[in-house]
Amino acid sequence: MSTYLSQPIISTIKEKCKICYTCVRECPARAIGISEGQAQIIQEKCIHCGNCIKVCSREAKTILNEIDKLDTILRSAKKKIAIIAPSFPAEFTYAPYTRFIGALFELGFDHVCEVAFGADVVAGAYKELLLKDDKKSWIATTCPAVVSYIEKYQVELIPHLAPIVSPMIAMAKIVKLFYDEHSSVVFIGPCIAKKHEARISNNDIDLSVTFKEIKEYFIKNNIDWRFSKDREFDPPHSNTGGLFAISGGLLQTAHLKEDLLTGDIVRADGRINFVQALRSFKKEELRPKLLETLSCEGCIMGPGFAQKLPQYKKRNEMSRYLQSRMKTFDELVWTQNIIKTQGIDLGATFTEDNQRVVKPSELLIKNTLFKLGKKNSDDELNCGACGYSTCKEHAVAIILGVAENEMCLPYTIERLKTTISDLEYSYDELKKVKQILNHREKLASMGQLAAGIAHEVNNPLGVVLMYAHILLEQHGQDPDLAHDLEMIVSQSNRCKKIVSGLLNFSRQNKVLYEKVNIYDLTNHCADSIGVNDHIKIKIITLYCDSCAEVDKDQISQVLINLINNAIDALDDQKGEITITIDGNESTLIIKVKDNGPGIPEKIKPRIFDPFFTTKQIGKGTGLGLPVCYGIVKMHRGNVTVHSNTNSAEGETGTEVIIELPRYEQVIKRREEYVQD
Numbered sequence: 001m002s003t004y005l006s007q008p009i010i011s012t013i014k015e016k017c018k019i020c021y022t023c024v025r026e027c028p029a030r031a032i033g034i035s036e037g038q039a040q041i042i043q044e045k046c047i048h049c050g051n052c053i054k055v056c057s058r059e060a061k062t063i064l065n066e067i068d069k070l071d072t073i074l075r076s077a078k079k080k081i082a083i084i085a086p087s088f089p090a091e092f093t094y095a096p097y098t099r100f101i102g103a104l105f106e107l108g109f110d111h112v113c114e115v116a117f118g119a120d121v122v123a124g125a126y127k128e129l130l131l132k133d134d135k136k137s138w139i140a141t142t143c144p145a146v147v148s149y150i151e152k153y154q155v156e157l158i159p160h161l162a163p164i165v166s167p168m169i170a171m172a173k174i175v176k177l178f179y180d181e182h183s184s185v186v187f188i189g190p191c192i193a194k195k196h197e198a199r200i201s202n203n204d205i206d207l208s209v210t211f212k213e214i215k216e217y218f219i220k221n222n223i224d225w226r227f228s229k230d231r232e233f234d235p236p237h238s239n240t241g242g243l244f245a246i247s248g249g250l251l252q253t254a255h256l257k258e259d260l261l262t263g264d265i266v267r268a269d270g271r272i273n274f275v276q277a278l279r280s281f282k283k284e285e286l287r288p289k290l291l292e293t294l295s296c297e298g299c300i301m302g303p304g305f306a307q308k309l310p311q312y313k314k315r316n317e318m319s320r321y322l323q324s325r326m327k328t329f330d331e332l333v334w335t336q337n338i339i340k341t342q343g344i345d346l347g348a349t350f351t352e353d354n355q356r357v358v359k360p361s362e363l364l365i366k367n368t369l370f371k372l373g374k375k376n377s378d379d380e381l382n383c384g385a386c387g388y389s390t391c392k393e394h395a396v397a398i399i400l401g402v403a404e405n406e407m408c409l410p411y412t413i414e415r416l417k418t419t420i421s422d423l424e425y426s427y428d429e430l431k432k433v434k435q436i437l438n439h440r441e442k443l444a445s446m447g448q449l450a451a452g453i454a455h456e457v458n459n460p461l462g463v464v465l466m467y468a469h470i471l472l473e474q475h476g477q478d479p480d481l482a483h484d485l486e487m488i489v490s491q492s493n494r495c496k497k498i499v500s501g502l503l504n505f506s507r508q509n510k511v512l513y514e515k516v517n518i519y520d521l522t523n524h525c526a527d528s529i530g531v532n533d534h535i536k537i538k539i540i541t542l543y544c545d546s547c548a549e550v551d552k553d554q555i556s557q558v559l560i561n562l563i564n565n566a567i568d569a570l571d572d573q574k575g576e577i578t579i580t581i582d583g584n585e586s587t588l589i590i591k592v593k594d595n596g597p598g599i600p601e602k603i604k605p606r607i608f609d610p611f612f613t614t615k616q617i618g619k620g621t622g623l624g625l626p627v628c629y630g631i632v633k634m635h636r637g638n639v640t641v642h643s644n645t646n647s648a649e650g651e652t653g654t655e656v657i658i659e660l661p662r663y664e665q666v667i668k669r670r671e672e673y674v675q676d
């Protein structure tokens, strides 16, 4: 096959397609699949009816441009004959039709003839066929899209196709007989399927172009057809064959009438009607002697028109033209010309090209529907938004790989809702992480500041303490002086403690790991703190192994600080402090919980800030929690605080949760990970 013949006649312009599924819905052959989010034509299934072109508001369907081929034909030395489809008066409406013919001569055609004469000849052949065999049911169609549909999807009906060529092919043979058998014949009409018919026509037709294409070609050649020289069609001239362009025209030209009483002759035109009529014909619900059918509602509604006029306006234009032609009709000449055509072979053959697919199993369809969220028949809305008439049809198309789940609107809406809620969740999570990061950043810069101050204060403080001790040794006998010096020593020691706390908070101290039983250590710390009788301390261990490799002194400090905080939170009221030791193989968890009033929401973000305290002056340094935070971080652990101040939401109180890596190796691994 030449490259030209293998080129698709209709295709989708990807950039223009907005996947509205209109073309999927309107395609009678189900020849449009959605792949990679685009409506693509499955070429072997396409019958070239052009419905997709008519319905696409985005003009995303394009027809193969064959203007280059027309150029080549018109430049050749052969005789060039244009044959014009009967529907042309519905397109060339703004000037006498003779100007259109003149413009074609201007392009370089040697003859311009009307296909309507071919229609007269074909109508006669149909009449003869019916007379010859009046027992058989025939499908009469001049529409190549209907022929393709039968060859691909209703193959059982092929024997019922009237074996008569279309008026286009008949006319091509006639002009070759009348003028030159070696001439090039170009069909100009409203039909895209004729392009396919021309391709498979055994060289009867060299090229088929649409009215739209020829108008563009006039513009390309600077021809305004409305002002071309008036020319008449070359003979042979037609009788009523022009009626073929209108729905029912074949019957009228052949002097056959649709008979509603006997149902012997039936007409079915248009995308839905022709498919339904053929289905009924196959099921023998409909068995007339003759079924005349077209894929469009008459060729005047073909997809190759440039002008988008309403159907009845087009019919009106046709009637006016045909009436005017009848005035000059010469029956004698016409009959002589008809006689001349008698030797022409008008026989047509049809080839099966079965494109039907085996329907998937019910189970597979059910599973696919289930994935679309259609768990029972009530969920099958059959809304048609996907381009398929029923949810089942859509499911079958998905199984066959020509449709996607996302085409189902309710399914997509459901997915969108889930995505939106996922996004909302992620957004909230991100917000929380951002808050945590901001907080950590703040603590880190505070830590730097604290470390700087602590280092600067530590040395002079050491000097003060040393000299205070020396002076105390030298003048300890003087009670007044000794009292003052002891005051200096005790306050300096207090300052030293604060400095050490700051160094802990800023993670500047060394961690000396040793294996420690945290349960025992907790008991020891709790015992070392004096607690009033009305406060109960419960220590529970939930994990059999309470040991961890930690810095014993530092973790003691954490425990003491947390227990002291819990006691302070109970503020001398009756209450309970529960310390739980829990964990797993790699992590040890210490939870210190009190049932005090809880931490108010507005101060929660500040509880790890050094020197922030809600206690009375002199009762707390505001370093308890910051020190815990620093020590736990030095152990590569985590601190979290949960607190509830609203008794309506459950027991009030605060729980501080410390997570510590259980072994030094784990800590090292975490350190390496952090460094990486």
Ligand code: SF4
Pocket (backbone or CB within 6 Å): 012, 016, 017, 018, 019, 020, 021, 022, 023, 024, 039, 055, 056, 057, 058, 059, 060, 061
């Ligand atoms: S009608 Fe078809 S080709 Fe046109 S935009 Fe819609 S899906 Fe795309």
Ligand code: SF4
Pocket (backbone or CB within 6 Å): 010, 026, 027, 028, 029, 030, 031, 032, 041, 045, 046, 047, 048, 049, 050, 051, 052, 053
């Ligand atoms: S031309 Fe007709 S058969 Fe082909 S894809 Fe378009 S609508 Fe379907």
